[in-house]
Amino acid sequence: MASEIEVVRLEGECTFGQAVDDIDACLRRARQDGVRRLLIDIRGLSGFGKPDVAARMGMVRRWAASAGGAMKVAMVSPRSLNDGERFDIVLAKALAFDGDVFETEEDARHWLDQAPALWTGPPPVF
Structure with a gap:
């Protein structure tokens, strides 16, 4: 693939909210820098447990907005x-956030190396 993969490794103890903020900052910076993958x-992060469904909704909505489909x-x-239910x-997919x-x-690298699907819109109407 033409573009390089930008890698960010987050480490240290923090709260769930701080982790969401740090990931959001990574997304914003990458978007500003024109990163495609x-x-x-x-x-390497610690200090918080598995987020519940409401927390997941909030973080995904925020990250989708920050990534901007870019x-x-x-x-x-x-x-x-x-x-486990993903x-x-x-x-993320419903919000046009291409993440996994x-x-x-x-x-993760294997998935990032995959070419986009040929058809990205809704199914055709016959």
């Missing part, structure tokens, strides 16, 4: 924080 690794975002996160990913969550950097 962003990998954010949060496996980039593809892969997040590497420990299994203990991930939503509610956040479904919501992975447990390994290898899987």
Whole structure:
């Protein structure tokens, strides 16, 4: 793929709100810098537990607005924080936020390397 993958690794102890703020800042900076593919690794963060559905809704809405549809975002996160039902990913897609969550950097990079789908609009009406 033509563009490089920008990698950000977040580390340290923080609250869930601080983590959301830090990720939002990464998205805003990447958008301003014209980054098209962003990998954010949060496996080094600690100090908060698995967010509930309401918290996930808020963070995804905020991150979708910050990304502005301008980039593809892969997040590497420990299994203990991930939503097994992938509610956040479904919501992201509905908000035109091209993002996904992975447990390994290898899987995240593989996804980022995939070409976009040929058809990105709604299904055709026959």
